[in-house]
Amino acid sequence: NAGVTQTPKFQVLKTGQSMTLQCAQDMNHEYMSWYRQDPGMGLRLIHYSVGAGITDQGEVPNGYNVSRSTTEDFPLRLLSAAPSQTSVYFCASSYWGREGEQFFGPGTRLTVL
Amino acid sequence: TQLLEQSPQFLSIQEGENLTVYCNSSSVFSSLQWYRQEPGEGPVLLVTVVTGGEVKKLKRLTFQFGDARKDSSLHITAAQTGDTGLYLCAGAGGTSYGKLTFGQGTILTVHP
Numbered sequence: 001n002a003g004v005t006q007t008p009k010f011q012v013l014k015t016g017q018s019m020t021l022q023c024a025q026d027m028n029h030e031y032m033s034w035y036r037q038d039p040g041m042g043l044r045l046i047h048y049s050v051g052a053g054i055t056d057q058g059e060v061p062n063g064y065n066v067s068r069s070t071t072e073d074f075p076l077r078l079l080s081a082a083p084s085q086t087s088v089y090f091c092a093s094s095y096w097g098r099e100g101e102q103f104f105g106p107g108t109r110l111t112v113l
Numbered sequence: 114t115q116l117l118e119q120s121p122q123f124l125s126i127q128e129g130e131n132l133t134v135y136c137n138s139s140s141v142f143s144s145l146q147w148y149r150q151e152p153g154e155g156p157v158l159l160v161t162v163v164t165g166g167e168v169k170k171l172k173r174l175t176f177q178f179g180d181a182r183k184d185s186s187l188h189i190t191a192a193q194t195g196d197t198g199l200y201l202c203a204g205a206g207g208t209s210y211g212k213l214t215f216g217q218g219t220i221l222t223v224h225p
Contacts, residue, residue, distance in 0.1 A: 035215075040122065040217055040218075041217055042117075042119070042201060042215035042217045043201065043213075043215040045213070045214075090155050092155070101146075101158045102146075102156075102158065102203075102213065104155025106153070106154055106155055107154070107155055
């Protein structure tokens with residue numbers, strides 16, 4: 001199993017550009033989520049999904065869109081990139097349940113100029 | 114909004130020393146997880162605690178969940194250079210099983 005994969009690994013955008021961060025998992029997990037990690041702030045939840053066709057907002061959703069058309073894929077779209085969105089983005093997946101271990105991808109380092 | 118306060122933010126110690134990392138909140142969590150993250154990689158789960166007062170041991174690491182399920186601690190005995198990394202606590206609250214609230218993280222550096 002590949003686990004959770006993310007592409008690209010690195011990305012540089014100009015302010016106002018749009019892009020999609022890709023995330024895929026091959027563990028048949030119901031739950032998938034996107035986090036951003038900034039120095040001194042741990043990981044903050046952007047959006048999450050409990051299954052195909054179902055998404056909801058996390059703690060910091062503004063400026064981001066998601067969709068979940070399949071169990072495997074959960075892309076994150078930046079509509080109009082801003083310097084405040086410079087961060088490291090992690091996708092995670094897990095089985096649905098309170099003891100569910102979250103499996104994280106390797107991350108995407110995004111810089112918005 | 115549930116918050117998790119993790120302390121200390123930075124910890125620099127010599128190999129062989131003991132250390133404790135704390136994770137505190139005013140909110141009750143249904144479970145609490147501890148992750149370790151290496152540079153350039155995603156966090157990896159170390160342990161999940163779900164019962165108030167629970168203590169779990171993983172070799173030299175001891176994890177405790179507070180009786181009221183509002184706080185947790187990670188104790189490392191005789192730290193080794195391989196323990197160096199970012200340690201994150203994460204709480205799952207109420208019925209939001211999959212939604213984790215993360216602490217700010219503790220950067221641990223163990224010097225030889």
